[in-house]
Amino acid sequence: MLKKLLSFLLAAICAIALGGCMSDAPQTEGGYTVTDARGKTLNMKEKPKRIICTYVFADEILLDLVPHDRIVAMDKWIHDPGLSMAVESAKDVTTEVDNSPEHMISLRPDLVVVGESQIKMVQSLESAGLPVFVYKDAKLVKDIPDEIRSLGKAVGETDRAETLIAEMESRLRDIEKKVAVIPENQKRRVMLVLRFGPIGGEGNIFHDVLTRAGTIDVYNDVRPPALSGNGTSMILSKEEFVQSDPDMLIMGNWSQGGAFKDSEQQLQEMYENPAYSSMRAIRDKQVVILPQRNVNCLSHHVTEGIETVYQAIYEGKGSAS
Template identity: 30%
Template sequence: MKKILLVLFSFLLLITSGCGQNTDTPEENSAAAYVVTDDKGRQVKIAGKPVRIVSATYGTDEILAEIVTLDRVKAFSKWAGDPEITFITKEQADRVGNKVGENTEAIVALKPDLVFVSTATPDSLVKNLEDMEIPVYVAGSPKTIEAMRKKVFGVAAAAGEKSKGEALVSTMDNKLAELESKLKVIPKDKEKVVMAFSFIGAIGRKDNLLDDIFQYAHVRNGAAEAGLDQGSSALSKERIIAIDPDVFLLPTWNFDSNNDVQKYAQQVAADPAFKNIKAIKNNRLEFVSDRYRYVASQHVTDSIEAVAKAVYPELFAKGE
């Protein structure tokens, strides 16, 4: 009788311990379905932790590369492996093997169980994929560091890796704290005025991500101060001269092979209209890779560091 009671007790213990498990958490049970809200506010139902992920944006490429094993990624975006616009290395791109653009047929051919696109992706492509019952998560283009944190959380939740997303954001926050410990020594009235350029003119609209990056880097955004905001498309040379930037940040990514990085820098340096600007007189024409200037992932903290190093190299001397 004692043996029978012991068997029954063991059986009941096994059942109750199993009931205590959270089977709704995708990280614990890859077969459990879950729902996430994307950056467009859409509800996206995912049948279980995805193992055939397609990423059509370089920002989601970079987040995924940190939180999932690359065998779960069946395609990166078309820019993967280009060091001037993405943090995905050539080795990572080669391991994944495939790259996709905004092409329904190419994406479907990879038999994905989750696709990441951007808010700029045509609605027709999203609809085509969803009509074929393929979950699509629309990721945004954050305009602040805080919004970037939320993007990381969202992508990680969709990939079934919530805790890894939390860890990645924690790493971001630690990096921000480390940078602030170096940069806080700069008095507000001593912050350098920095103006960033693309091949067609000044960039860095007020209340956009580059503007936020500059604030965290303890530099003043010359373009925004000169009046470049969401309602304007260009700055005149007169406005640039009036702001008198301490530093020019020049483009590095010749994305269509129609622009020469060094030639552009020479043109800016030789422009007679700029000859009395401090950035020209003090030879402060700096190159910061476009992957930092157009960042769309957790690497925004690296962007802050890159800008700060370019503007205040003395604060990042070896050993400090």
């Protein structure tokens, strides 16, 4: 009889213990850990519901990763059609973050997403008690899938991230097929001109977009990769620009909120400047003006930019001047 009583009590104690363990499960359900670009591990109790994102290209990805009611603020440039590919998508996220710790604290975020290029702000944010995820900045098209995957892990949307990557890679393959049939001697020799001057060259997104769109970036004709960087400006001098003599200019239009001249003004000044009169693109008025977002995008929307450049150059679907 005593043995039966002891057995009953032991079973009851086990049941209570197991029940207690089971009641804790919902509190950890959905929890996960994620390691950022610094190698720092964040312990997320649940998917973040009040996200601040401070970089326009990460904003573009985030808008397609999570329901927008989980985003409390984004970089101001997400609403600028000169740079952002997601102006329409971002209409319901109206708060623009000013990158000050005081402003971010007031928004009560449960996750702040910043890029490696913004690493200087991290210490002040974490000192204020904000959870910060630093993602690895993409520099070329091939880097973007890892950026998407990283952000997907941070916000608990890994499946959605893989879907975005698959869609992006499918569109890239479609573009590659179109470009593959262009004979090498029929590829257009182009130079990209942004608000601060002619730019391009191997190792940056501008060159990557131009070449993936089936053009030849003449930047390297006058400044080979070995001469780029080394503390010098990436912007070509007037002499280098004239020497490059492209068949066509692509003007990436973005005044950066009125801080620079727009492409129409830049182009008119080129037409009126005798120093450029010998250039074929200027002489023959072979110029296409596109929003800068099409040549300077580091999100999955880069495929749209490459397609737009291809269509403008080879199908005449662009603003020619």
